[in-house]
Amino acid sequence: MNQHRMVVEADNGAELLFVCPYDGCGRRLVLKRSGGLTVLDRGDFFALHSGGTEGLQIEAGIGG
Numbered sequence: 206m207n208q209h210r211m212v213v214e215a216d217n218g219a220e221l222l223f224v225c226p227y228d229g230c231g232r233r234l235v236l237k238r239s240g241g242l243t244v245l246d247r248g249d250f251f252a253l254h255s256g257g258t259e260g261l262q263i264e265a266g267i268g269g
């Protein structure tokens with residue numbers, strides 16, 4: 206199974222926009238610091254996605 210590491214593209218203090226930089230994927234999601242996330246683009250359904258920034262981590266497979 207593919208593992209993709211997502212990166213933070215934008216952060217407005219309350220929400221973070223994560224994008225997957227892998228070719229052919231393009232997964233995007235918004236993660237709220239208060240909890241919860243919204244998937245904007247599903248991307249590669251079969252990949253495991255993880256990512257994070259200072260003080261905040263999303264675990265492999267979250268939102269998948």
Ligand SMILES: [Zn+2]
Nearest residue numbers: 209225230232
């Ligand atoms: Zn991906």
